[in-house]
Amino acid sequence: MGFWKTWFSSSESVATNKTTAFEDHTRGDKGNSNAVSDSIVFSTERDIDLYELEELCDAVGWSRRPLRKVKKAIEHSFLVASMWQVRGNKRRLIGFARATSDHAFNATIWDVVVHPDFQSQGLGKALMKYVLKKLRSEEISNVTLFADPHVVDFYRTMGFIPDPEGIKGMFWYPQ
Amino acid sequence: MGFWKTWFSSSESVATNKTTAFEDHTRGDKGNSNAVSDSIVFSTERDIDLYELEELCDAVGWSRRPLRKVKKAIEHSFLVASMWQVRGNKRRLIGFARATSDHAFNATIWDVVVHPDFQSQGLGKALMKYVLKKLRSEEISNVTLFADPHVVDFYRTMGFIPDPEGIKGMFWYPQ
Numbered sequence: 110m111g112f113w114k115t116w117f118s119s120s121e122s123v124a125t126n127k128t129t130a131f132e133d134h135t136r137g138d139k140g141n142s143n144a145v146s147d148s149i150v151f152s153t154e155r156d157i158d159l160y161e162l163e164e165l166c167d168a169v170g171w172s173r174r175p176l177r178k179v180k181k182a183i184e185h186s187f188l189v190a191s192m193w194q195v196r197g198n199k200r201r202l203i204g205f206a207r208a209t210s211d212h213a214f215n216a217t218i219w220d221v222v223v224h225p226d227f228q229s230q231g232l233g234k235a236l237m238k239y240v241l242k243k244l245r246s247e248e249i250s251n252v253t254l255f256a257d258p259h260v261v262d263f264y265r266t267m268g269f270i271p272d273p274e275g276i277k278g279m280f281w282y283p284q
Numbered sequence: 285m286g287f288w289k290t291w292f293s294s295s296e297s298v299a300t301n302k303t304t305a306f307e308d309h310t311r312g313d314k315g316n317s318n319a320v321s322d323s324i325v326f327s328t329e330r331d332i333d334l335y336e337l338e339e340l341c342d343a344v345g346w347s348r349r350p351l352r353k354v355k356k357a358i359e360h361s362f363l364v365a366s367m368w369q370v371r372g373n374k375r376r377l378i379g380f381a382r383a384t385s386d387h388a389f390n391a392t393i394w395d396v397v398v399h400p401d402f403q404s405q406g407l408g409k410a411l412m413k414y415v416l417k418k419l420r421s422e423e424i425s426n427v428t429l430f431a432d433p434h435v436v437d438f439y440r441t442m443g444f445i446p447d448p449e450g451i452k453g454m455f456w457y458p459q
């Protein structure tokens with residue numbers, strides 16, 4: 110009960126008119142529809158079950174990371190955004206993203222993921238819009254990320270530009 | 285006095301045998317040598333005079349930023365590294381870099397700068413080595429940055445790779 114209270118106080122059901130996915134309130138998972146209405150809810154609450162998050166990352170094939178470090182990373186991220194399917198009094202974690210930041214000029218978005226059951230319905234875009242809205246509301250002007258080759262076009266649809274003015278993303282490897 | 289005490293407690297004169305620049309203890313600025321010995325000192329102390337930092341950024345032609353935001357950014361950076369020329373009891377800020385991080389997996393380095401009077405002597409490399417050493421000591425494995433085109437090769441000499449495995453640095457601009 111306490112969880113739901115704090116959870117909803119920092120969450121929003123923002124997306125209802127943004128993509129078609131949210132308008133179907135009788136949509137069941139994988140076509141197994143029933144009469145319980147469900148909605149998609151976004152939250153910046155950090156109190157995320159690490160095992161549920163691990164399951165989500167497993168589902169897209171990401172390699173496992175020590176939960177101790179995931180916990181620390183969540184604590185020290187500037188923004189933690191999660192996306193939930195809510196049905197009656199049940200909720201399921203279906204999307205996640207986080208950002209590091211200096212709280213002033215720049216933010217860098219990491220770990221963007223949507224559960225395969227919910228991909229290609231506009232939810233990844235809705236999650237990113239939610240993240241960008243939150244970052245803008247904090248007056249962060251320089252929003253960056255590092256995109257795997259297969260998702261460069263996904264981010265491009267949202268206004269992200271690769272290598273603007275020749276600026277190169279670089280990764281350090283010990284020589 | 286208090287400043288110097290706390291400052292030196294978190295600072296290191298690490299670079300003496302790393303580049304030729306530090307070995308010449310009688311080197312004067314701009315060839316105007318004198319007998320006072322000077323050394324280059326690195327620090328992670330955050331208590332940096334914002335006007336002195338602004339002067340350093342002015343010297344390389346960076347556009348001015350509100351000091352209130354610079355202060356906030358320094359407070360919320362994971363690592364703030366500064367490089368000082370120390371002569372007797374005088375010190376001058378000659379280099380700066382900072383990094384944002386989730387304190388667990390990744391760090392992103394921003395605002396790397398060496399004063400023009402001190403460039404091309406290996407000091408930028410020494411400053412970056414200091415930053416990388418600090419990040420590694422915190423078990424950060426993924427060190428990233430966004431390099432302007434003219435400094436891609438500078439970072440390359442230190443082991444940074446542009447677009448590894450096709451990963452693209454991307455910047456968001458409102459559509």
Ligand SMILES: CC(C)(COP(=O)(O)OP(=O)(O)OC[C@H]1O[C@@H](n2cnc3c(N)ncnc32)[C@H](O)[C@@H]1OP(=O)(O)O)[C@@H](O)C(=O)NCCC(=O)NCCS
Pocket residue numbers: 169220221222223224227228229230231232233234235255256257259260261262263264266
């Ligand atoms: C990338 C990901 C978050 C996208 O989420 P999604 O919910 O499937 O994306 P959406 O349905 O909101 O798609 C939004 C737009 O991007 C496009 N798009 C989606 N995935 C794409 C992809 N992999 N490549 C190119 N375009 C893509 C869609 O066609 C859509 O375009 P439109 O608005 O013009 O119709 C999701 O596929 C995912 O979690 N993938 C695995 C994890 C991953 O690779 N994360 C990125 C790490 S850098």
Ligand SMILES: CC(C)(COP(=O)(O)OP(=O)(O)OC[C@H]1O[C@@H](n2cnc3c(N)ncnc32)[C@H](O)[C@@H]1OP(=O)(O)O)[C@@H](O)C(=O)NCCC(=O)NCCS
Pocket residue numbers: 344395396397398399402403404405406407408409410430431432434435436437438439441
């Ligand atoms: C970029 C900068 C920090 C380099 O500092 P520096 O003290 O001049 O660099 P160093 O003397 O340590 O040079 C280290 C190596 O990089 C090379 N290098 C230095 N500047 C370079 C440049 N602009 N382009 C390509 N290579 C460069 C040097 O030749 C040297 O190579 P070597 O080790 O093989 O001899 C400094 O020039 C600077 O502050 N520039 C203005 C601010 C800026 O552009 N910052 C980067 C923002 S992304």
